[in-house]
Amino acid sequence: MKSGMQTDHVVPTRTYYAIYALLLACTYLTWQVAFFDLGAMNTVAAMTIAVLKAVVVVLFFMHVKYSTRLTWVVVIGGVFWLGILLVLLFSDYLTRGWRTYG
Amino acid sequence: MATPTLPARHYLNDGYGVTSWLLTRDHKRIALLYLAAITVFFFVGGAMAVVIRLELATPAGDLVSDETYNKLFTMHGVMMVFFFLIPAIPSVLGNFLVPIMIGAKDLAFPKLNLLSWYIYIVGGLFTLYALVTGGVDTGWTFYTPFSTVSSTTNVISTALGIFITGFSGILTGLNFIVTIHRMRAPGMTWFRMPLFLWSTYATSLINVLGTPVIAITLLLVAAERVFHFGFFDPAVGGDPVLFQHLFWFYSHPAVYIMVLPAMGVISELVAAFCRKQVFGYTFVAFASLGIAVLGFLVWGHHMFVAGQSVYAALIFSILSFLVAIPSAVKVFNWTATMYKGAISWQTPMLYAIGFIGLFTIGGLTGLFLAAVGLDVHVTDTYFIVAHFHYIMVGGTIMGYLGGLHYWWPKISGRMYNEWLAKIAAAIIFIGFNLTFFPQFIVGYLGMPRRYHAYPPEFQVLNVLSSAGASILGVGYLIPMVYLMWSLRYGKVAGPNPFGASGLEWTTTSPPPTGNFAHTPIVTEAAYTYPVAAEGYVA
Amino acid sequence: MPETATGHAHQPALAHHFDDLAQQKEAATLGMWVFLVTEVLFFGGLFATYSVYRSWYPEAFAAASHEMVVWAGTLNTVVLITSSLTMALAVHAAQLGERRRLLLFLVLTMALGAAFLGVKAFEYYTEFHEHHVPGIGFQFEAKYFRHAQLFFSLYFVMTGLHALHMIIGLGVMAVMLWWAWRGTITRDYYSPIEVSGLYWHFVDIVWIFLFPLLYLIGRHAGA
Numbered sequence: 133m134k135s136g137m138q139t140d141h142v143v144p145t146r147t148y149y150a151i152y153a154l155l156l157a158c159t160y161l162t163w164q165v166a167f168f169d170l171g172a173m174n175t176v177a178a179m180t181i182a183v184l185k186a187v188v189v190v191l192f193f194m195h196v197k198y199s200t201r202l203t204w205v206v207v208i209g210g211v212f213w214l215g216i217l218l219v220l221l222f223s224d225y226l227t228r229g230w231r232t233y234g
Numbered sequence: 235m236a237t238p239t240l241p242a243r244h245y246l247n248d249g250y251g252v253t254s255w256l257l258t259r260d261h262k263r264i265a266l267l268y269l270a271a272i273t274v275f276f277f278v279g280g281a282m283a284v285v286i287r288l289e290l291a292t293p294a295g296d297l298v299s300d301e302t303y304n305k306l307f308t309m310h311g312v313m314m315v316f317f318f319l320i321p322a323i324p325s326v327l328g329n330f331l332v333p334i335m336i337g338a339k340d341l342a343f344p345k346l347n348l349l350s351w352y353i354y355i356v357g358g359l360f361t362l363y364a365l366v367t368g369g370v371d372t373g374w375t376f377y378t379p380f381s382t383v384s385s386t387t388n389v390i391s392t393a394l395g396i397f398i399t400g401f402s403g404i405l406t407g408l409n410f411i412v413t414i415h416r417m418r419a420p421g422m423t424w425f426r427m428p429l430f431l432w433s434t435y436a437t438s439l440i441n442v443l444g445t446p447v448i449a450i451t452l453l454l455v456a457a458e459r460v461f462h463f464g465f466f467d468p469a470v471g472g473d474p475v476l477f478q479h480l481f482w483f484y485s486h487p488a489v490y491i492m493v494l495p496a497m498g499v500i501s502e503l504v505a506a507f508c509r510k511q512v513f514g515y516t517f518v519a520f521a522s523l524g525i526a527v528l529g530f531l532v533w534g535h536h537m538f539v540a541g542q543s544v545y546a547a548l549i550f551s552i553l554s555f556l557v558a559i560p561s562a563v564k565v566f567n568w569t570a571t572m573y574k575g576a577i578s579w580q581t582p583m584l585y586a587i588g589f590i591g592l593f594t595i596g597g598l599t600g601l602f603l604a605a606v607g608l609d610v611h612v613t614d615t616y617f618i619v620a621h622f623h624y625i626m627v628g629g630t631i632m633g634y635l636g637g638l639h640y641w642w643p644k645i646s647g648r649m650y651n652e653w654l655a656k657i658a659a660a661i662i663f664i665g666f667n668l669t670f671f672p673q674f675i676v677g678y679l680g681m682p683r684r685y686h687a688y689p690p691e692f693q694v695l696n697v698l699s700s701a702g703a704s705i706l707g708v709g710y711l712i713p714m715v716y717l718m719w720s721l722r723y724g725k726v727a728g729p730n731p732f733g734a735s736g737l738e739w740t741t742t743s744p745p746p747t748g749n750f751a752h753t754p755i756v757t758e759a760a761y762t763y764p765v766a767a768e769g770y771v772a
Numbered sequence: 773m774p775e776t777a778t779g780h781a782h783q784p785a786l787a788h789h790f791d792d793l794a795q796q797k798e799a800a801t802l803g804m805w806v807f808l809v810t811e812v813l814f815f816g817g818l819f820a821t822y823s824v825y826r827s828w829y830p831e832a833f834a835a836a837s838h839e840m841v842v843w844a845g846t847l848n849t850v851v852l853i854t855s856s857l858t859m860a861l862a863v864h865a866a867q868l869g870e871r872r873r874l875l876l877f878l879v880l881t882m883a884l885g886a887a888f889l890g891v892k893a894f895e896y897y898t899e900f901h902e903h904h905v906p907g908i909g910f911q912f913e914a915k916y917f918r919h920a921q922l923f924f925s926l927y928f929v930m931t932g933l934h935a936l937h938m939i940i941g942l943g944v945m946a947v948m949l950w951w952a953w954r955g956t957i958t959r960d961y962y963s964p965i966e967v968s969g970l971y972w973h974f975v976d977i978v979w980i981f982l983f984p985l986l987y988l989i990g991r992h993a994g995a
Contacts, residue, residue, distance in 0.1 A: 178984035210809030450817035463925035
């Protein structure tokens with residue numbers, strides 16, 4: 133793996149301002165969408181926007197876009213592990229009602 | 235060869251006085267600080283076991299009350315799991331060896347390492363406080379809502395004690411991960427690392443990924459007791475099974491935290507005492523990672539009768555069968571390493587084959603338990619107790635003792651008395667099997683666990699078990715004596731008394747504070763034999 | 773694999789067990805990322821608990837979320853996002869060795885963090901007065917009483933833990949401010965700022981998820 137430091141790359145400030153504008157726009161969008169009744173899609177929309185915001189913070193503010201492969205593995209691994217907890221947890225909760233015992 | 239002498243300056247005499255130890259940043263001294271602390275906790279947990287086995291020698295609950303008995307097995311579990319088994323090999327042998335094995339001067343974060351020890355001590359003191367002011371009776375598993383609503387014992391202080399100690403493990407794991415990634419000596423590629431490092435790395439991954447979940451879970455238990463939030467209380471709409479999910483999400487991988495380092499030790503011992511490259515090195519390395527990953531996918535097998543959905547139970551059952559595979563790979567590979575090896579039956583090797591046999595029995599009985607139908611029959615019986623003691627005592631403790639004996643010359647510069655050591659190993663092996671094999675039988679016959687009284691037809695097996703426990707106890711005391719004795723009077727070991735391969739054997743015994751006179755440059759794979767013994771030839 | 777220097781110029785910032793500043797920086801950065809992973813799992817347990825109970829009691833959760841002070845939550849979201857911007861700009865200044873801009877952006881970041889905590893304190897005060905604190909005279913419409921209490925318990929634990937992380941973050945920033953002031957931070961040694969920034973951004977990300985999950989459920993129902 134390359135040992136080049138991510139700090140060799142100085143992110144230009146205009147990138148930061150652009151990401152900031154995007155984050156504010158997403159926040160506004162989340163807030164607005166909440167006032168419309170989209171049923172189950174409300175949650176999906178809110179979470180999608182939150183994930184998008186988190187991803188741009190990670191990539192640009194936290195410099196992961198310019199980081200080593202190891203950093204990528206660590207970040208993705210951490211999120212994946214939370215995924216394991218949630219998926220296997222809900223394998224129980226979503227299927228509890230599937231069968232009643234006589 | 236001339237009688238070896240101790241080096242003039244080494245890490246043990248590099249600075250005297252209490253503060254030079256309590257404020258040290260030397261990973262080797264921190265390892266010894268841990269050694270002292272975990273030994274104390276081992277004997278506290280062991281004392282609980284003595285009373286338990288005394289009580290169970292007779293069917294009637296006549297030695298202690300049922301409430302006291304509940305506290306005894308709870309504290310035995312808490313002490314042994316969180317304060318002995320989880321930290322023992324990583325914090326003692328890992329701390330000592332990781333930097334030396336990769337050719338570095340210290341871990342990546344020496345001050346964090348010292349902090350880890352202090353955090354461990356604080357957590358331990360919290361838990362000891364809980365013990366002496368009345369104990370806890372919930373079982374080390376803290377099942378709700380008993381632990382959050384009904385129990386009148388020191389749940390909060392114990393939960394906080396474990397919470398605090400968890401951070402010690404997290405920081406140690408973090409330290410190991412960064413060290414192994416970033417501080418390997420020139421030429422030390424991943425696949426030239428000794429397998430102990432692969433196991434330690436895999437263990438550290440589990441520590442870092444799993445411990446935070448039990449941390450938050452115990453925090454919620456403590457909060458629920460104080461504020462009555464109701465997260466796990468069905469009266470308020472909470473789900474007690476949710477607690478079990480969160481608890482076991484960590485606590486199952488925790489058993490791999492306990493056994494993986496021991497497996498790493500066994501790889502080292504088998505290679506050294508068969509004077510051979512470990513068979514299928516790459517498979518063993520990846521098996522360590524495989525155990526770490528798969529170990530996170532199986533926690534529901536502790537909850538087959540708890541009320542989780544039967545479909546989830548089936549998924550967890552299948553995954554539990556899978557997780558046995560990498561462990562089996564390791565057992566096959568160790569055995570294959572021994573085939574046509576130049577085996578020398580010194581004490582560490584005795585512990586190693588003890589491990590291989592006992593871990594195999596423990597592991598196979600684990601497969602019984604992965605089968606939902608069979609587990610329903612034996613859950614909460616002594617069959618379970620026997621299963622996990624075969625892994626943790628027959629496995630981990632054997633690995634720990636084997637490693638302690640193997641690296642004792644490196645740590646102390648001295649050899650222990652080999653005959654006493656062999657006798658102790660034999661006593662431990664016999665005592666262990668006499669203690670725990672009857673428990674498989676009595677559990678299968680239906681004796682429940684966590685009961686201080688039992689039907690009289692189980693007495694004979696229980697008496698055998700208690701007799702075995704007394705033998706086992708004696709066996710554990712003997713190494714304390716001869717190891718301490720060797721510090722002063724043991725033969726000087728020299729750099730490589732066993733003629734083993736590995737960077738740790740290229741430096742003096744004991745090593746200098748900076749580990750090596752010059753940064754080593756690695757040019758060959760691990761376990762390249764033959765290697766000439768240097769110093770005292772054991 | 774790290775390169776070893778055959779002889780390294782002794783820089784005051786270089787710890788003795790590292791070969792050079794580059795290795796030290798890589799170790800510090802990796803260490804912080806591994807720590808952040810532990811934080812993901814730590815908060816993750818709470819998010820898992822939340823997910824279960826929200827799936828079980830959707831109406832009660834919606835009713836309870838309706839009582840949240842939305843403008844405060846939204847304001848706090850903007851405040852934290854802005855603080856992430858100022859933090860990124862602080863790291864940028866440090867990379868270029870611009871001490872004064874570094875100090876400015878650190879102070880701004882801390883001010884925004886303090887503002888967040890101030891708004892949060894106001895919210896907690898409001899919730900206390902509206903009897904929405906579980907265990908302290910909790911009141912809610914009878915239909916959803918038990919499960920709304922569960923919601924508010926989660927709210928206080930999750931935002932409380934988050935606020936604790938903010939306070940720790942402010943402490944870390946104070947130390948960074950001091951180091952920047954003393955000249956310890958240079959364009960060759962700015963990894964403490966970068967690594968502290970990673971922590972700060974992470975705390976922001978947690979809030980990015982807390983905000984919609986706690987404040988915006990069922991907003992459409994007669995908002």
